[in-house]
Amino acid sequence: MNTTPPPLRVLLADDHRIVREGLKQVFSDPANGQPEIRVQAEATGGAELLQLLASQGPEPALDVVVLDIAMPGQDGLELLQCLRQRWPSLPVLMLSTYPERQYAVRCLKLGASGYLNKSADPDDMVAAVRKVAAGGRYVSPATAEALAQALGPSAPGPKAAAGTLLGQAGIDSLSHREHQVFRLLSSGHSVTQIGAQLKLAVNTVSTYRTRVLEKTGARNDVELALLARGHPLE
Template sequence: MSDIRVLIGDDHRIVREGLKQMLGDLSNGLPAMVVRAEAQTGPEVLEAVQSLGGPEGLDVVLLDIALPGRDGLDVLQALRKQWPSLPVLMLSTYPEKQYAVRCIKLGASGYLNKSADADDMVGAVRKVAAGGLYVSAAAAEALATAVGKGAGQGAEMLSHREHQVYRLLSAGHSVSEIGAQLGLAPNTVSTYRARILEKTGTKNDVELALYAERHGKQGAPG
């Protein structure tokens, strides 16, 4: 049986080392999981996948949501566009109910909290490498809730770009700072801000920050 070839995209070296050890220690007679490449920024993930030929050289991409240079959700969309058959398992420190639905809607093969135990992590990698969808009990509950709400409400109604702006606004960044980080004109960011305030039912940045804190989404996910 062939090895499962993995790329780890995470900006923290200790996390990458921990994942490598975890994957290497738990083969249990099954195909070994071999880390073919590591990347610590969004652009580096895309470059590594490109250099390995996408699914020709990789079976799974383990991708952190909070990556410098280009966040994991943007990278996920880019990978889905160029390499639609390459499974991507998203990782974050935030609970499934906050990002699992968004990631799966964008084409991820699964969403896993970094606090998951080693057996769950390895099981998730094996499942998505085999072409399956990994959904934890918490993620399944979040998906069911989203379906029940239909179009969703509040932050769930935000588009991907609106959600990026929302995260940065709620973390205290100014319109000009957000524009520089996302490569958008300030007036474009202001337009997104107006839509976000309307969809979340808030009137200003202070109310938005309080809203984000109540919903556990303040700042960028890890």
């Protein structure tokens, strides 16, 4: 009787071929033991990812989607929300080059089963895929620290809580690019500086800034800075 567990079926969504090839090599390493992790499909963009999933019907024959945050077109955070709405039972492991303190908490709040940095140890990558495929949540020590910091040391007063919750809800609704602009604005960068850093036109950055202000309820860059530091909006 064959007792070998079936392979875990992974859809790998990342626009960088070198990242996909590296992860496939990590997952296929025989030293990782059982169950085997097999990359069954690959996507290089949001539209391709959604098309691949839709082609498999209401219940895709997959165990995990490994999804990069910085995807072209529809970014990873928007795709995550779409996946949660259309395929709520499909585990999604977010992949990023950004520190846990910037995005891990947001990803978990939006329904991700885990957050993994691309610089993570191969053993941790394998453990993360297995954990979320089994229905669990993968939380690295860095992510756990980010979660602890997000909870804060104490409960704010009624007025502060209302402002904080409103602003936090707005932050959670930001797309990946909007969140980048938000962080740079709150750090004191000008629209011109942000455009140069992100390789975007100044008008484009200004549009993102307007969206950030609308979503967070902040009136100016000073209030964005206060919101980024965890202070309530007055």
